Amino acid sequence: MSDVKKEWPLWEVFVRSKAGLDHKHCGSLHAADPQMAIQLARDVYTRRQEGTSVWVVRSDQIVASDPADKAAYFDPMADKVYRHPTFYELPKSLDHM
């Protein structure tokens, strides 16, 4: 078995495809330090001008919700249709409110 501690740490890569849009997760890579992670992210994930800005975050720094809690976390919103504008029926004359 190899010594995992000798591996370069894992980073998650987020790319903003163009000005005005969100950064979006696009994959991960190994790099020794932040600067190298940014450079490698450029080479690995934006070879065809896919981005105008890159974020990298150490994977072990990301906190995520547990898939097992999916129902408990997200299902309570399922019956709250009144949070959507389409729930409210208004007179035709107000169609564009």
Next chain:
Amino acid sequence: MYTQAMDTMGKDRDDAPKAVRSADELARQQAFDARIDAGDFIEAKDWMPEHYRKTLVRQISQHAHSEIVGMLPEGNWITRAPTLKRKAILLAKVQDEAGHGLYLYAAAETLGTSRDQLVEALHSGKAKYSSIFNYPTLTWADMGVIGWLVDGAAIMNQVPLCRCSYAPYARAMVRICREESFHQRQGFEALLTMMTHGSEAQKAMVQDAVDRWWWPSLMMFGPPDNESPNSEQSMRWGIKRISNDDLRQKFIDATVEQSKILGVTMPDPELRWNEERQHYDFGAIDWKEFWQVVGGDGPCNRERLAARVKAWDDGAWVRDAALAHAAKSELKEAA
């Protein structure tokens, strides 16, 4: 560049799905099967059967290794490309293969296997890679034919993988397929240039390359369906979507038409259109050769693996130095 039907590796003893043990596990297994049936994507942190995980690690890592080893036959021609334009194209293509390898290693790592373990499995010979890269690239025409036929076969194999049930793999495949199309087109265009404007010797060189790569390309789709024991399970799990033989037939039907535009012939006297089947009939594939190459005795197996091991070993001090530098910088920052 491409994954070889993983059934080729399905010969491990401990490969059979384990019997389900507890009622709890049975319930999870059923819930998992239901998600697959509903066309759900499985994410890294979701529960999955051990055999599903194992099958994916094997297939994705084998796919990643293929991309990385696949850089070698083409890298062989970068310094000898006939023009600056062709050199820039070939460099970009080989760089893409490196990128594809990295996307795939990252996908495999989401299943809980470290990068070092994956690389070690390749270097020890435990993990396989596509048999196609164990053939030598003898002439410049090989660069064109690899793009046209080898990448063409790869694309045909990879497009269905974009709908693979394991989401990190599917996402990597979407990215790869988007980039791969240029690989095939540049190859065909390079060949077309030679066939249209080239000398007789250059045209003969193209035909010779087609003759050498045709059969190995057909083998890229893996063994025939009736000899692919793992295929059924992979189909069930949505890891595999179309059978080896169906993909192979699709590839033949497409490329034989393309060969007419190019003005070359495939080295198969039994190749002919079957009006009734609406497909091309083709001659018998030499599966003995296939298994020999997969088993380690192809023309370039030792050379390829040795090149990878050497690159890894020679780069060890760089990897260590980068880590040492990072540790030092961190200390400095903390001080």
